[in-house]
Amino acid sequence: MMGAGKTTIGRQLARRLKKRFVDCDHEVEARTGVRIPLIFEIEGEPGFRRRESQVLRELTDETGLVLATGGGVVLDPENRRRLSETGLVVYLCAPPEELYARTQHDRNRPLLQVADPPGKIRELYALRDPLYREVADIVFEGGRRSPLAVARQLELEIRKKCDL
DSSP, X not given: OTTSOHHHHHHHHHHHHTOEEEEHHHHHHHHHTSOHHHHHHHHHHHHHHHHHHHHHHHHTTOOXXXXXXXXXXXXXXXXXXHHHHHSXXXXXXXXXXXXXXXXXXXXXXXXGOSSOHHHHHHHHHHHHHHHHHHHOSEEEEOOSOOHHHHHHHHHHHHHHHHTO
């Protein structure tokens, strides 16, 4: 989910696991040369989702990396299939109220540029949460723990599952 800490925690987790870290949204921006809000403005959400899926296909062909996906990547059944088949999927779950608190001042989130951002987050959560749970090998219930504490706990769980 957006604001769950995928990039921050993913970066720390990659360091702990001695893996390369890639943020799918940052990769889309690097390849297009523009920020995600501009992609949404020009191509709409469908255009962005096509770009996101292409980047995901390429990145899931690689090994030895920790990948932070965009929050809506799970909406596409093919993306869910690729994630499930190509790696260990961690779902960083946080309640909608916490997600709103983390994202309320971030203007780089086009889906939240609406009259009722908390309502939009609840709507996105209701849609995406079951899809994340469908593909997740590990569901990590967020809370108020520091990103470092979360990365440490995830490292332990991943090492148990993967014999790293």
